[in-house]
Amino acid sequence: MNFVHKTIMLCFFFLLPLSTVTAGDNIEPTLKNKAKRAADSGLHYLRQTQAEDGSWSKSVGVTALALRAFLENRRGYTEEDGPFITRPVAFLLKHVNKDGSISETNQNRNYNTAVAITALQATNNSKYADVINNAQKFLKGLQLDTEDGYEPSHKYYGGIGYGGDERPDLSNIYHALESLKATSFDDKDPLWEKAMTFVARSQNNSETNDQGWAGNDGGFAYMPGYSPHGGTVSYGSMTHAGLLSLLFAGADKNDPRVKAAYEWIRNNYTLDENPGAKKNQGLFYYYNAFAKSMHAFGEAKITDSKGVTHNWRNDLTSKLLSIHEKDGSWVNNDSPRWWEGDKNLCTAWVVTALNHVIKNP
């Protein structure tokens, strides 16, 4: 054996354990291929259900989510790929309002605007910078603070609601923060700190939540003092949304709020349901937020409270494959709440989740 062969053998010997670790952290190759095919199939479904004007479900929100699913896909779709990308972009731009919001309706203006600018940003087209800047200002204007008569001690201080009702909730602020983060909104802006106050007040963590109702499981309710699943119960979709909101607002893994949220996720680890929610309400929202939060948290594996270690990418892919409809879509057959009876919405959410699964850790 000459020197070159010896060197190769030696390198192989030392690199083998390292490659094994990497393979263990990654999604299983067979599942990864299946995830890619499932995402393709979901996008194919969306191509079929796209309206002539480029929209999905006649909604700015659903259109933006579906567009994002295409733009963030591993295939790297861009506006140059054709009208199936340019038309939804035009549809979003058609619904830009004078106040900076992007919405076809006076309700849901926060959700619609937030997901619309996230999608526009994903085009990487600088032409939309002004639209995005104005929308950022609109979203900032929705935040409740002293100017709206909410003192810092008020439970709703720093929150953002639907945009037509003036009562905030964690889901709305999570979408707003995600879009502001994605569009590089000034990270020194007081909005983040105010948002952090509201997010912390939605968490069942009495150590960091000054509200009397706060429990101690570390999970998140829908808003301070209320959960649609009874009392102030924590549940999966909101806990992942809460964890993401904390990370967007600048908290790190050592933050006690982040640690508590992660502890809740460990203790309630499951992909068979939206843990803590009634009748599987918000299941696909859960899958979407789960994939994004676990990806953002940066751990490939999670050890549950029983000591079982899970590769969340493998688990999520297997689950999503098992509930994939024959026509390529996904839909919540248990509950239509939060629009989950809409196949376009659920499919867009799942494809975005799979896009995060396919990405390397």
Next chain:
Amino acid sequence: MALGEHLLLLSGSVLLSSAIVLVPYALERPAALSHQFLQAISAGISALVVIWWQTSLSPTSLIPLKLALGLCLLTFALITTAGLLAATTSSRSRAACGVTLALLIAASAPLWLGSAVEYFYFGHAAINSIIAISPVSYLAALADWDYLRGEWFYRHTPFGGLRFDYPSIPMTSLLHLIIGLTCHYIRRPIESYKTTSNNCIKYQPSLSI
């Protein structure tokens, strides 16, 4: 309290007052269309005064005017419906009570139909219809207030988590006007017929010897 919530409470109070006070009053008066319009307009003006007095809306805001016009049309429909009921049942008090009860049932439809919507997975059109039945939804649309996603209704009905649209303002306004006019014009022949029948009975010569 949020402005939209405040506006909805004020306009709802005016509507309920109209049903309780104005409808019985209108039933005592002649059934001329002009009278009924004037009574409906008085409800609209009351709403305008109450809203400007009780809120800090700018004088240039169109919301109070929209709400006043909406209340005017709703009251017109209430008065004429009560008039038609009074003509058919021959009881003014029963007609006034019936209309008030119907108003309360319709107004609270999103509350008591909420569980059914959740249970039976109603479609988009059915959900929109239930929401449109309630005059509160019409007033909320006029006040530009998403009341079903507001604090109280979000907790007590499932609608806030479902896809729906508020009723179209022009269409609902037109519908109230049509209901009002239809009830008015149906009432007249019924009343004429009843008057004629009564006269016939009254002036029927006695057959007894």
